[in-house]
Amino acid sequence: xxxxxxxxxxxxxxxxxxxxxxxxxxxxxxxxxxxxxxxxxxxxxxxxxxxxxxxxxxxxxxxxxxxxxxxxxxxxxxxxxxxxxxxxxxxxxxxxxxxxxxxxxxxxxxxxxxxxxxxxxxxxxxxxxxxxxxxxxxxxxxxxxxxxxxxxxxxxxxxxxxxxxxxxxxxxxxxxxxxxxxxxxxxxxxxxxxxxxxxxxxxxxxxxxxxxxxxxxxxxxxxxxxxxxxxxxxxxxxxxxxxxx
Ligand code: IPE
Ligand code: IPE
Ligand code: MG
Numbered sequence: 415x416x417x418x419x420x421x422x423x424x425x426x427x428x429x430x431x432x433x434x435x436x437x438x439x440x441x442x443x444x445x446x447x448x449x450x451x452x453x454x455x456x457x458x459x460x461x462x463x464x465x466x467x468x469x470x471x472x473x474x475x476x477x478x479x480x481x482x483x484x485x486x487x488x489x490x491x492x493x494x495x496x497x498x499x500x501x502x503x504x505x506x507x508x509x510x511x512x513x514x515x516x517x518x519x520x521x522x523x524x525x526x527x528x529x530x531x532x533x534x535x536x537x538x539x540x541x542x543x544x545x546x547x548x549x550x551x552x553x554x555x556x557x558x559x560x561x562x563x564x565x566x567x568x569x570x571x572x573x574x575x576x577x578x579x580x581x582x583x584x585x586x587x588x589x590x591x592x593x594x595x596x597x598x599x600x601x602x603x604x605x606x607x608x609x610x611x612x613x614x615x616x617x618x619x620x621x622x623x624x625x626x627x628x629x630x631x632x633x634x635x636x637x638x639x640x641x642x643x644x645x646x647x648x649x650x651x652x653x654x655x656x657x658x659x
Pocket of ligand 2: 433478
């Protein structure tokens with residue numbers, strides 16, 4: 415297929431998506447916001463397949479932020495129910511297809527039923543390595559850095575970590591994403607052009623692609639185009655282009 419990644423093309427290895435625009439999608443149809451979120455789950459299902467087909471190995475999806483608690487309680491409740499339903503309904507199929515599932519974010523204010531579902535999904539797929547699906551739920555980049563700092567401070571206090579020899583890789587090991595590579599491509603749908611507290615550390619050198627499509631309408635062609643855009647960018651990491659020196 416012409417829009418598929420051929421084996422000799424470079425990355426992105428890790429794509430992260432800020433799935434935005436469910437509310438506006440529903441509103442334009444005169445439906446409640448939760449209807450948009452429900453359709454958004456269908457887009458998640460398609461995107462997991464499409465990303466794998468297009469050569470992405472790591473896909474991280476922003477599904478509920480630490481700031482989303484400020485939404486009306488019924489919308490928050492609907493988002494929690496959708497996550498539970500998605501993981502329970504799709505776990506077995508994803509597991510059999512070699513997908514490793516991780517859920518990142520703060521856990522201490524989630525209910526025991528949700529934590530049990532998360533633990534089961536992660537345990538069931540622990541041996542998988544074909545494709546890495548990470549769902550950021552109750553996640554905020556600053557919250558993650560705060561929890562990592564607490565973890566580092568605790569290790570220093572109990573004598574298992576020397577602050578003077580801690581380096582970037584050492585600190586990254588305390589993040590929720592300790593086992594994941596850096597983000598290569600960060601996509602945001604809905605036309606907004608901001609990061610909204612997503613993967614602040616991990617996306618330090620990510621290429622950013624902002625799309626005007628609302629998340630429920632995001633399709634394989636949008637993903638393929640974002641990947642093409644990524645491939646046309648020159649990633650310099652603070653250096654100069656090869657041959658330009
Ligand atoms: C989905 O889109 C993102 C989530 C926080 C679940 P929104 O619910 O933010 O939709 P808009 O931005 O209001 O259109
Ligand atoms: C970011 O979208 C969070 C998720 C996609 C889960 P928001 O809709 O919450 O972001 P803001 O409020 O427009 O920055
Ligand atoms: Mg939004």
